[in-house]
Amino acid sequence: MSASDSDISSPADFLHFDNGPPKNQGVGLSNPYLSQERRKMLDLVNRLHSTGVQVDIDLPQIAVIGSQSAGKSSLIESISGITLPRAAGTCTRCPTECRLSRSDERWKCIISLRRMKDGQMHSEQFGEVIMESGKSEVEDRIRRAQRAILNPSRSAKHYLTIDHEDDYSDAELSFSRDCVSLQISGPDVADLSFCDLPGLIASVGKGGNKNDIQLVESLATSYIQKPSCIILLTVACETDFQNQGAQELAKIHDPDGKRTIGVLTKPDRIPTGEEPNWIEFIKNEKEPLENNWYCVKQPGSNDLKQGMTWIDARQSEDHFFSVSSPWCDLDDVYKKYLRTSNLVERLSSILSDLILKRVPEIQEELEKSILGTREALTKLPKEPSRDPRNEISNMLHVFVTDLAKRIEGIPDEDGLLQCIRPAQEKFRRALRVTAPDFRPFEKRYEETKTLGKASFLSHEDGYEEIRPRDSRNNLVLDRDSTYTRRPVYIDEVMERAHQARTRELPGSYPFVVQQTFINEIIKQWNEPAQTLCKVVYLVLTEHIRILITTHFASFGLGNLEQRIRIILQEHVKKCMERTEERINWLIKLENRPFSLNTHYLTDYKDKFLSYYRGAREKDRNLDLMNAIEGYTPPTTRDRGISSSPTGIAKVLAGLVEIGIIGIKPEDLAKLIPPDGMEPALVIMADVRAYFQVAYKRFADNVPLAVDHDLVRGIEEGILQVLYTGLGINGPDGQRICKELAQESPNISGKREELMKKFERLNSASQQLLQIGL
Structure with a gap:
């Protein structure tokens, strides 16, 4: 698929120049032909990045990835107009963020160190602002900044003054997730923002750390896995495509190629006869990408050392693609994918369109994050009072x-x-x-005689009724009770009474x-x-x-x-x-x-x-007591029937006959x-x-x-x-109250983290309001 088929932007959204930009014309969005709306979008994302809110939400950005020595640094130098540190092997040891913006003021560069501490991104300016007259100092300053990043335990100022070398063997870290940030502005600067990542490595040299391979890959992954990240994939034409691991990593996180822009570098080093293989990329026939493949030619290290300027480099690039076959033989429809200027314009167009698309989503994400952060703050204990004695009281x-x-x-x-x-x-x-378990019969009958329930206790607590009994009708104690209840029989009570008698009269007991x-x-x-x-x-x-x-x-x-x-x-x-x-x-x-x-x-x-x-x-x-219990008083109807009473009724009738009235059946037991x-x-x-x-x-x-x-x-x-x-x-x-009121570092740290996050989110929200959308 060609770039014209992209849903991010259309061909009309950018200008291309087959022979490079017009004389004295800036590149990228510094070109006055490009819309002010696009410049405003890129300016917005730069301001959002300056708030640090990218640690909280996914902001659109360009990440430059490639294998070691794939020409990433040269490409970035060409876009930014500055010289990056160069050395044998891997020279980029940490992410380098480049924020480029066109300005009517004089050219200047501000270099900062962006470090993650306690879950917060901290930014620290590294050295004084570099003006145009000191442009040559940028390379050295970046190198020093990178060494400061790789040695986090030492003061950053230390690396502004000491002599240094490109040897990183004495560094505390071989690579780092912290980054060097460049803010470059000037009248001929492209409006563009991107992040240069350490080149992917396949092996480590003598004394190297094997974990570095995985570290570099995970560092690149942390950027390109985000949905709003545009992947700028650099591939060197001097090496077989399949041997460059960066393209495999890009495929993993962008399998459909919708977010990836391919860049072929070092076209002048293509082995003779292999040019058609690379032309297929430009035609988007091999490894097709939605935003196409581009090809650029950058000056080598020797060219720069001999004093080649960036204007000369662009002219040299234009001359190469104009006269070198098969590039000069391409149809006009494909020539727009050649030269750095066309790549920059396309990047600017895609990035600004993505920003415009993401603005409403960013605004919604910010609002949700602000609410969530505010809620998290309210759940924290309130800050220590300035009057701890009164607060404790x-x-x-x-x-x-x-x-x-x-x-x-x-x-x-x-x-x-x-x-x-x-x-x-x-x-x-x-x-x-x-409660004592008295038994009104002799102990010798303990196996055969049982004591009935005391029904008159049931109205109190029902305890006698509900407690379980054993096979001999003895009350069973609670399982957890330590009291052993033994039945006490009447003969045992009588024996104890006899033993207690002293001077009492017969039949009396103390x-x-x-x-x-x-x-x-x-x-x-x-x-x-x-x-x-x-x-x-x-x-x-x-x-x-x-x-x-x-x-x-x-x-x-x-x-x-x-x-x-x-x-x-x-x-x-x-x-x-x-x-x-x-x-x-x-x-x-x-x-x-x-x-x-x-x-x-x-x-x-x-x-x-x-x-x-x-x-x-x-x-x-037993017979008498059963008769008493079984006795049923005669009803009025029974009294009308002439028949002689029997049993208990006969006894009660006899007592009435001799004048003893009011005797109840149970009273007969007293006889x-x-x-x-x-x-x-x-x-x-x-x-x-x-x-x-x-x-x-x-x-x-x-x-x-x-x-x-x-x-x-x-x-x-x-x-x-x-x-x-x-x-x-x-x-x-x-003093005691002040000591007691000292807050937990965890809580104070959490509050500080949330407050900083709240400030970032609010600052980013204010930036969105300023664009008038």
Whole structure:
């Protein structure tokens, strides 16, 4: 495909000169025949590059690639009008950006070093501005600038004055991604921007680094892989095309050849008879490119050393293509692809058109990047205050307020109180497990007799109803409980009662029997109570840790967060110790059985006594008890039927007949002769009823103590604890606060990086607004 078929620009978009540009006529967009709009586009991209925004978005640019000694430097010299450093082998060791712009002012060149530091592109002018009278100094200045780039640990100014050689063996780097930037302007300068990249190398010499081959290739790739990069591929005619690796690299990243412009160099060195092979490129028949192949002839090193000027070089090039076969024999349609001036005009045209096409996209990308950068900045901690003492004081007050709010309770499933509640419920169950398991029958029947459920307990917590039982109907403890509950049989209770008697009258037993059972139960309460305290301590500590992180993690270097964590750990630990002492005190209170809740205690004693008696009597008089339980009072209809009552009904009727009224079926059990184990039943009922009173009291008091002394206890004087622990109110308070407020280098570096990016993006956005599009 020829250049005329390109969708980037049309033939009318540029002028070509078969015999070179007119006398005293500039090249490229310095040509007044070219549109001002195109010049404005190229000027825009130069200004955008000057902002450094190319590190953030993809800006249109030309990248010059080629194999080692492919004539890239000569081509660039011809376009820019300056002499580049020359040496044997590879002489370009880092990217060289050339920003060319036409100006009515005198010619000048500004050389800068552009280095990437901490993710930011930094530009530093290297030496004074070179004016036209000092044009010969450019080559030496570029060479020195390149040596400064290759030795980043040393000051750039060092290389402005020292003697130097072309030997790079002592350089810290053999190649670098940092670049030398040239800003050249003048009345006869083309409006064009491009980047010269180190030539691709296939091998390294003695003492060289094999990694350099890959480094140079990856450096070229980092440029030409971008969609907005125009690839200027230089190929030397003196070497076989297939042996020049640059064209393979260009194909990888531009397989359709839409972004690549080919340039054939050194046409005067084509071996005799091989000219037709290269003519096929100019005709775009071999390795076709959308923007065609061009051919240029540049002066050699010896020509320049003998004083050949660039005007002379252009005349020499024009003469070569005018008289040398087969170039002079080409049809006019192909002659526009010969000479440096035509190449420059085409490059200017393509680049300006690409810029014009990309402007709306660049504007959109800039807006998105600005929004994203602004959002990233807002997510960073605010910058350290100039009054760190006041800032830290405010932070402490906010923290204490937030802590108090969470201690009071927040409607969140992960709230402090919500996380404590399961431990409180587990504590209550652990206490409930210690209820004495009295059995109103002798131990010898433990394998055959079971105790039914106490239905009157179901309305309280249902614990007796829901807890699993073993094969002998014994209650099974919680898996994680350390308390081993053993059934206590009535004969064991009776034996302990007999052993406790001293001077009591026959049939009377001392209260120490009940107290012994009660004390055995109370001993089991210490472990679950202390466990509750420890669990709440751990939950509280974790919530405080998270809260400290939330409020102080992003402040300074983290020293404030660490110190507050240590201070509050000690504070909470003291509250914990105080709470443990309170729990021990509550347990001591329970060691002496006591209750003013007489009604509650008596009610439960009666219920348990009836429960135990009923179970025992049912066991002793099974038939009677079954009859009582199976009795159904006669209905009104039944009373109308003349039939004699039987069983329980007959007994109740007989009692009514002799004048005993109000007797219930269950009262008939009282007619059974007294049980010798009655005192044991009373003791069992006493102990079991007291447990109901004491365990509920203890189940409330311990969580209350933990809440008062531990959870709410940390609030007491916490602000003063923090101030004292940090020492910020003392004579060294200002210094301490200043040290604590020192910001993390990572955060400050990130903020600085984002701020610089924000400035680049804004500056680039302003440049776009100035073009009036």
